[in-house]
Amino acid sequence: MNESAETTVRHRIDYTGAKMGMWIFLFTEVLFFGSLFLLYSVFRDKYTAEFHKAATELDIVLGTANTAILLTSSMFMATSITLVRKGKYGLSIFCQAATILLGIVFLINKYIEWGVHISHGIYPNSPALLEMSRGKIIFFSLYYVMTGLHGLHVLIGVFVISGTLLFTARRKINETDFVKLENTGLYWHFVDIVWIYLFPLFYLIT
Amino acid sequence: MVMDNEAAMKAPVSFYGEEGRFKGIFSWIFSTNHKRIGIMYLVAILTFFSIGVILGILMRINLISPGKFISERTYNSLFTIHGVIQIFLFIIPGIPASLGNFFLPILIGSRDVAFPRINLMSWWFYMIGGAIVILSIFTGGGAPDTGWTFYAPYSIRTTANVSLALVGVIFLGFSSIFTGLNFITTIHRLRAPGMTFFRMPLFCWSLYATAWTQVLATPVLAITLLLIILERAFAIGFFEPTLGGDPILYEHMFWIYSHPAVYIMILPAMGIVTEIFPVFAKRTIFGYKAIAFSSLSIAFFGYLVWGHHMFTSGMSDTARVIFSLITFMVAVPTGVKVFNWIATLYKGSIQLDSPLIYSLTFIFLFSIAGLSGLIIGTLSLNLYLHGTYFIVGHFHYTMFGGAGFGFFAGLHYWYPKMTGRMYNEKTAKIAWLTIFIGFNILYFTMFILGLEGMPRRYFQYQPQFRTNHIISTVGSWILAAGLILMFGNFIRSLFRGEKAPMNPWGGKTLEWTIPSPPPAENFEKIPVIEHGPYKYE
Numbered sequence: 115m116n117e118s119a120e121t122t123v124r125h126r127i128d129y130t131g132a133k134m135g136m137w138i139f140l141f142t143e144v145l146f147f148g149s150l151f152l153l154y155s156v157f158r159d160k161y162t163a164e165f166h167k168a169a170t171e172l173d174i175v176l177g178t179a180n181t182a183i184l185l186t187s188s189m190f191m192a193t194s195i196t197l198v199r200k201g202k203y204g205l206s207i208f209c210q211a212a213t214i215l216l217g218i219v220f221l222i223n224k225y226i227e228w229g230v231h232i233s234h235g236i237y238p239n240s241p242a243l244l245e246m247s248r249g250k251i252i253f254f255s256l257y258y259v260m261t262g263l264h265g266l267h268v269l270i271g272v273f274v275i276s277g278t279l280l281f282t283a284r285r286k287i288n289e290t291d292f293v294k295l296e297n298t299g300l301y302w303h304f305v306d307i308v309w310i311y312l313f314p315l316f317y318l319i320t
Numbered sequence: 321m322v323m324d325n326e327a328a329m330k331a332p333v334s335f336y337g338e339e340g341r342f343k344g345i346f347s348w349i350f351s352t353n354h355k356r357i358g359i360m361y362l363v364a365i366l367t368f369f370s371i372g373v374i375l376g377i378l379m380r381i382n383l384i385s386p387g388k389f390i391s392e393r394t395y396n397s398l399f400t401i402h403g404v405i406q407i408f409l410f411i412i413p414g415i416p417a418s419l420g421n422f423f424l425p426i427l428i429g430s431r432d433v434a435f436p437r438i439n440l441m442s443w444w445f446y447m448i449g450g451a452i453v454i455l456s457i458f459t460g461g462g463a464p465d466t467g468w469t470f471y472a473p474y475s476i477r478t479t480a481n482v483s484l485a486l487v488g489v490i491f492l493g494f495s496s497i498f499t500g501l502n503f504i505t506t507i508h509r510l511r512a513p514g515m516t517f518f519r520m521p522l523f524c525w526s527l528y529a530t531a532w533t534q535v536l537a538t539p540v541l542a543i544t545l546l547l548i549i550l551e552r553a554f555a556i557g558f559f560e561p562t563l564g565g566d567p568i569l570y571e572h573m574f575w576i577y578s579h580p581a582v583y584i585m586i587l588p589a590m591g592i593v594t595e596i597f598p599v600f601a602k603r604t605i606f607g608y609k610a611i612a613f614s615s616l617s618i619a620f621f622g623y624l625v626w627g628h629h630m631f632t633s634g635m636s637d638t639a640r641v642i643f644s645l646i647t648f649m650v651a652v653p654t655g656v657k658v659f660n661w662i663a664t665l666y667k668g669s670i671q672l673d674s675p676l677i678y679s680l681t682f683i684f685l686f687s688i689a690g691l692s693g694l695i696i697g698t699l700s701l702n703l704y705l706h707g708t709y710f711i712v713g714h715f716h717y718t719m720f721g722g723a724g725f726g727f728f729a730g731l732h733y734w735y736p737k738m739t740g741r742m743y744n745e746k747t748a749k750i751a752w753l754t755i756f757i758g759f760n761i762l763y764f765t766m767f768i769l770g771l772e773g774m775p776r777r778y779f780q781y782q783p784q785f786r787t788n789h790i791i792s793t794v795g796s797w798i799l800a801a802g803l804i805l806m807f808g809n810f811i812r813s814l815f816r817g818e819k820a821p822m823n824p825w826g827g828k829t830l831e832w833t834i835p836s837p838p839p840a841e842n843f844e845k846i847p848v849i850e851h852g853p854y855k856y857e
Contacts, residue, residue, distance in 0.1 A: 128509055152573075
């Protein structure tokens with residue numbers, strides 16, 4: 115580990131260091147979302163029956179579709195990294211573009227889903243929601259906050275992958291220096307995993 | 321400023337004279353050099369500290385004769401902003417971001433931190449966060465009046481400018497996370513050849529433990545405060561009882577961060593005094609590994625005791641007993657450290673210069689802080705004392721007497737290395753004495769006030785508390801005079817001080833093997849380490 119110290123002149127890239135930094139960043143993300151999962155558990159315990167009823171109002175088809183979309187995008191992301199390591203830049207760019215596209219489709223889906231709820235008058239502090247039971251108010255608030263923050267992470271991911279796509283096109287990401295793409299992949303899989311937990315908690319456990 | 325330094329003649333140009341891509345102020349605010357970032361942090365942090373001190377003095381002035389000088393509402397804003405500034409802008413980033421940034425890479429024999437650009441970004445986040453907090457005082461519905469803890473549901477309902485202040489604090493949180501992330505990676509990846517973990521100076525160990533706490537606790541604060549903003553903007557109701565939420569849950573989530581944050585503040589200060597004792601006693605540190613592991617275990621236990629802030633908030637008795645028990649356990653690793661420091665001094669050839677005096681004061685004040693902590697960690701006593709000035713006294717002994725004095729010790733210890741000048745030792749000692757006397761008059765009185773039943777945060781009080789309040793306020797003036805003398809000494813010495821030699825204290829760690837101030841890349845050749853850091857015998 116120590117021999118790396120000689121090679122730390124500012125502009126060189128320390129592969130292991132960069133990966134380590136990314137993993138630590140992901141720990142912080144886990145805690146960030148973890149706090150929300152904590153809130154979910156507490157309120158689910160407090161309002162078990164109402165959470166059960168409220169969950170039936172979510173569209174399981176859209177939710178399942180989004181799960182499939184995000185999982186597929188993760189596959190493209192992972193493939194793009196393998197391709198760069200083999201020097202197949204064109205195909206890698208294609209895979210990154212596919213990841214971006216699927217990310218956008220996910221967000222459009224989410225937009226439609228939110229749109230339906232909002233058109234039914236269900237959004238935080240709406241008159242319709244305030245008339246419902248406290249458990250339902252909290253359920254929908256959790257739904258908006260958790261899927262909203264997750265959606266924000268997808269959006270950020272889309273921008274970051276657009277960046278790595280450009281870098282790959284300019285060969286700044288290449289066979290020997292691909293840690294930026296790998297770290298972006300780690301981030302994308304993390305966002306994917308968060309959804310894997312959100313999906314059952316909001317759509318499946320009814 | 322100090323280019324004509326004797327040492328700098330032989331060695332490369334110091335980092336102050338480094339030619340970068342930019343000129344003038346931009347050569348600082350866009351610099352990725354850890355030493356420039358450290359200095360910028362230091363200047364910013366001490367500026368915010370001064371603002372916080374002024375607000376504190378205004379509060380004390382009000383308490384001489386409540387209502388004569390400021391209104392109730394202003395008083396609430398004063399203690400809120402005083403708290404937010406001193407906690408989030410001074411003491412949390414304090415040591416790691418300034419002295420840590422400057423010295424961590426040098427102490428482990430590296431040219432910079434692992435991610436220099438993220439380091440610069442963290443400074444920018446800090447400045448943006450600080451600017452937003454200051455802005456929130458003057459805009460919107462008036463300065464926040466919630467206390468620095470932003471307890472729900474009041475923080476959701478007040479018309480004061482809470483949301484903007486919270487945005488600022490979230491920025492500061494991310495700044496803190498980036499610093500932590502950077503330090504962990506730096507310590508793992510950039511140690512010089514032969515610099516094993518157990519050959520690192522102990523300041524690095526304490527920064528390592530701190531960095532993990534910063535990384536693992538701060539996100540919880542960020543999300544909790546974000547939720548308060550969402551509560552205010554959209555009424556999501558998580559912490560609002562009328563919507564089915566639970567305000568106690570807010571307290572839990574807040575303290576899950578904010579208790580570990582106490583150790584973010586104190587651990588680096590413990591690290592600094594651990595560096596100072598061996599140098600000024602000319603002895604190897606006693607119990608190196610015990611100190612290293614006690615840092616880690618303090619950081620670990622720090623996660624499990626947040627409930628002791630909430631003994632009177634409404635928790636099950638089982639939870640309270642457990643939290644109380646674990647709170648007592650934190651005292652064990654802390655005691656280990658204190659005994660090791662004392663043992664280091666035993667039979668040493670002691671050189672009583674200001675860094676050592678500040679370090680000894682640190683032990684003294686921190687012991688009072690720790691022992692008073694055991695008093696309020698006891699459930700039965702806590703119920704009586706929790707809402708009183710006893711807590712304020714305990715808190716300031718810990719944070720100011722502990723972290724603050726540790727910081728001052730570090731400033732005196734490393735001042736020659738950072739600036740290339742020596743400060744006036746005699747003035748430093750007079751300043752120390754003034755600060756020490758003022759500090760104890762100001763805060764020890766609070767223990768007495770608390771035992772007598774003076775409630776904290778109150779604008780008004782019963783007549784029997786008046787005498788002690790006046791004594792305490794006079795203490796704050798003495799303390800302020802001492803601080804002015806100390807900073808005055810530092811500023812004057814920048815221009816008038818003698819040139820500092822490479823190693824004024826006879827230290828054995830790596831920063832004393834390079835010129836004062838250090839060259840841009842620290843080491844001409846990365847050193848090879850063959851032994852532990854405090855080789856005196």
